[in-house]
Amino acid sequence: MTRVVVIGAGVGGLGAATRLAGAGCDVTVVEASDGIGGKLNTEVLDGHTFDTGPSLMTMPFTLADTLAAADVRLEDVLELLPVEPICRYRWHDGSQLETWTDEERTAAEFERFERGAGEEWRELLAQGQRTWDMSLPLFLSEPVGSLLDIARRSGRPIDPRVIQAHVTLSQIAERRFRDPRLRQLLERFATYAGADPARAPGTLSVIPYTETAFGAWHPRGGMHRIAEVLRAAIELRGGEVRTGARAERIHVEDGAAVGVELADGTYLAADAVVSNVDASHLYGTLLDAPKQARQVAEAPQSVSGFVLMLAMRGRTPDLAHHNIWFPRDYRAEFADVFDDPQPAHDPAVYLCNPAATDPSCAPPGDESWFVLVNAPRHGPVDWEAAGERYQEHILDRLDALGLDARGRLKAVLRRTPADLERLTGAPGGAIYGTASMGPRAAFLRPRNESPAARRLYLATGSAHPGGGVPLVLLSGKIAAELVLRDCG
Template structure:
């Protein structure tokens, strides 16, 4: 039994079916995909979640090991640039997957030996990746005991620089504050604050720039469609519109699930592809796990604008990152003070992330589908939270973001046909992600990135998969999470 049909749940279901298990997936929404959402309007198709595929080898392994190869199922396109960056002083940089070319671009953009600085940082990031991939990303963790065992591997431990933050790592290698700001942005890939996130997260830019950024022709929603088809091929029963309200267990372990319509489905294994806090507080009472989660810092969320735009914008990249103008380059402090403050507050002048695929499948001819994302405090009250349900707040903030886009040279003006707004409250309502925290818990803190809720629960037969559990959020990591869970469950 799999609870939730996000990417982690679907890939886990397929792997378990390949292993001989009879698998049913229950999904409360009318469609599969979880946070990999889709909005269609007036001939436009908007991905409402991830807009970039990284680590394509993870998906290649999955499709090869479960049936037809990736390239026969999905049209994966490499991006160059992966993203176009514009810093506060107007300097621009285009990221790419060729390390030598990227070093040249860094030198051209910043001068002053920035390319050599980047090369030294890149070498350290590569060491961190090598030290962490197998034991921390592609394997199950056993809480603090895993870190204790890892501490005996002194060279690997030295590589990940325990006790140093991502900002500290960037500062140690990179003299140019704009280049430090570039690195610090990657903390948001785990919903974290670069001032508190561990230096080990240098592996995040390494993975993106080493293996490239990719786009799925037709939109990333195609991945969920392909996984649903793969489920059908292997006899997985996928029940949408079916909400699980309780995971049942006895002294020996899980026994099944209860449904909102009063039904019950028996199971000797339950894989929960749901927010870990929701699982341990609402679906099954595990007080020790719930207490541990309350001691963590929840991840940030996102505020999204989906814009239907008439006409074409010359020179617009697939991904554009616009740092606030007039701000001291490299200073992310104001943004993260707002997002993680007590209480959290909407960021008045945030970094703007703009995704505009040049793909006829997602827009009418002669138009553009704009996805605009900013970092945002999660839904709620208190530290790191904003009540996005406050009447008028979402529309006022959407107006402000359109103003900020215009100030930075990306004004749709009278070309704007419509806008759709998605707040952290909307994400919470749609996916049961508590507070709309995209990644469950953040990586804020020296050990936080390595101590996420484990894939194997203390309840026999209960396993967790997805962005709020080990090894973390993002399409490749939740796919690795599913691989780990299938290995823990074993063949039928």
């Protein structure tokens, strides 16, 4: 029986472990913290339940496929509630627009803002579908390669107009829309990959297509349920998940990973090791791999986030599940986050109000708000010092938006980029590892098959194909398939 040690119980580690346990491997997951899920975690405050990280679930088939590999049916273990509208966007001038899985309904919303914008939306989605149909089987589900590898897999040359990496997301927004509000809306999707839209490849314009085609979902009970059902599937297939078990060192013999040493001195022998920790931690601490550590350190890091979890009294009229308020000057926000790191004065505010879909996350009649703004990483900004002041600033912003946050606030929990770093090991609290910036960024992410040691594989949002729950699950799929190819 192939023995596999998985380091980290984030979505990527749990996803890979589910597939490997399902394939009959002897799987042990070791997790440094006391809980599972990594960035996808949960907090309870005054009877209010909060997801601490991801709040939007897209592409649920990635989870269904992962569970199916362990003979578990998604619908038997998790109730996915559809979220409509997908998101409600608002601007300073009082205007608002909603996106829906119904393409025509969203197109009509765009048309209200600008004549012809509805048709541009339809074309954007059609273009997104072409990009998606090519990239899912040939790039996102396979170990990272070059454009040439993709062409080889597809059997024909790749048309760069399908990938759209030669233009930036901002350029696509400018070409499609004249109205600055619609441009902002499209540019926002760069932040799903932790990037600046002025430098992010236009490929990211595929995201509105994936949201429209595959929907926005909320697991009843919260996003953390995803980690729980994965853990249950691993255990059902005989695997083990150990929490409070920090990996200290990966042992390598004759160029191959042979085991993992834990902080308490325990040694776990392995035929293969899957690393779910951030690539910089893997190459800088768990292994001596200076070349790979340098490559990761030199790549641009993704954005971090400043989070407030607010236990709110009462219900808010006109609050959707996902809400965005755009700033007057979006460029200034990205300059604050990436160029001259400082807490943004007027950031886009994202507010997730899951009680709109799932009342179980708050006491009857109340709400649990998850408020997230883009933030520079800890390091360039000292978030230990800046956190409290910025919390007051964001509460002021919420009040200025007419939400009466302070008046109804029962309790608050804050997560700064420094907290994210401490709690999940993400350097500086970078949410998505290295940022997807520049035309070749997608090809330069750390590989799932480690070049530093044989039989060592990466299943993490900091490696290929990238961050966000669905892509991290694909990272777990690729890593598991590589293990089975080499050791199965």
